[in-house]
Amino acid sequence: MAELSINGATIEIEASPDTPLLYVLTDELLLQGPRFGCGLAQCGSCSVLVDGVETRACITPIETLTGKNITTLEGITQYYAAQTGLPRASINPLQDALIEEQAIQCGYCYNGMIIKGTELLLDNPEPSDTEIRRAMNGHLCRCGTYPKILSAIKKASQKMLAGVEQNTIPADEESV
Numbered sequence: 001m002a003e004l005s006i007n008g009a010t011i012e013i014e015a016s017p018d019t020p021l022l023y024v025l026t027d028e029l030l031l032q033g034p035r036f037g038c039g040l041a042q043c044g045s046c047s048v049l050v051d052g053v054e055t056r057a058c059i060t061p062i063e064t065l066t067g068k069n070i071t072t073l074e075g076i077t078q079y080y081a082a083q084t085g086l087p088r089a090s091i092n093p094l095q096d097a098l099i100e101e102q103a104i105q106c107g108y109c110y111n112g113m114i115i116k117g118t119e120l121l122l123d124n125p126e127p128s129d130t131e132i133r134r135a136m137n138g139h140l141c142r143c144g145t146y147p148k149i150l151s152a153i154k155k156a157s158q159k160m161l162a163g164v165e166q167n168t169i170p171a172d173e174e175s176v
Helices: 021-028 073-084 093-100 110-123 129-136 146-162
Strands: 002-006 009-013 047-050 053-056 069-071
Touching (some): 047 110, 073 110, 093 146, 110 129, 110 146, 129 146
Parallel strands (some): 002 069
Antiparallel strands (some): 047 053, 047 069
């Protein structure tokens, strides 16, 4: 039995220690953000943040995650809010920009793009095109919307730098 911290909740997992995190997230916890793509850590569909660093869940055994904070797509808005000092957010600027730029088509890469893009923007609020390309390298988009994804990350950066925090939920409201 393993005890994991996922999206701010401590969860007891009854799985073999060598079980990849992705299988626990999707099969046991029924989360739909991380996805099985290649199973070889090459496409980014399974990405999660582990202590704020993008990690490929398809190859990460749960035994390596005890005492670490795991954030999935389902918890990324609250992670973003906590990192930026917002009371709570319903959507982070990158999610908003991806929607505005119509960068996501089939949605298969969405999880990895959000996870890695959020990590990038929190570490480097004003990345250059080259820095964005370097950071997003290894995140595959089956639809080939890379130019729109690049535009969305730049737009999110501008929103963050301008301090525009749309879609903020007041701290006293309950989430559904």
